Amino acid sequence: MNSSKPFIDALYSGDESAAAAALDNLLTPQGPSADEIARQLVPQVAQQIQADDALRQARQRHPEVFHDRDLANAADGRVTDLLRQGKPLPKAIGEAVEQVAQKFGRGREEVPARHEDADDRSRIIREMAAQRAGGRQ
Incomplete structure (x- = not known):
């Protein structure tokens, strides 16, 4: 990090060219482009x-x-x-x-694929359960 001291010193001493150079130095990025x-x-x-x-x-x-x-x-x-x-x-x-x-x-x-006849199997299972329950659905 650049110090502002050279700029302030040049400014107060009245050396305009040194102040301008110090100011340029302060404002120029010092890091990578x-x-x-x-x-x-x-x-x-x-x-x-x-x-x-x-x-x-x-x-x-x-x-x-x-x-x-x-x-x-x-x-x-x-x-x-x-x-x-x-x-x-x-x-x-x-x-x-x-x-x-x-x-x-x-x-x-x-993930197991859903079979095309899954709804049909579900219906069959419901019917079997209903038969076991005495024919009630």
Whole structure:
């Protein structure tokens, strides 16, 4: 951070050129330029987007890992191990979830499909219950 002392000293001493130079120095940004900041941030943002995509895909492939706290903790630990081995975060997420799912013998949780004749089965079950109850519906 620039000090305002040189500007104030030059201003009070009447040295206009020194005051102008000190003022310019105060008003000139001392940090990295916008281009430098963008060059640093773009790769980080891109990696975060890739990591988010990897996480979304892993959740779709193996939701059971994310629904079970123990499996999620195991996957998290495995991600840390893979990162230490030098794997990029998106790859580490995918591999870790896959490894935990395989190790614990978990397959993909699927929601049972609704059969076309489910309403028909429900009607049959109601009729059977009614017959057992003495013919009342």
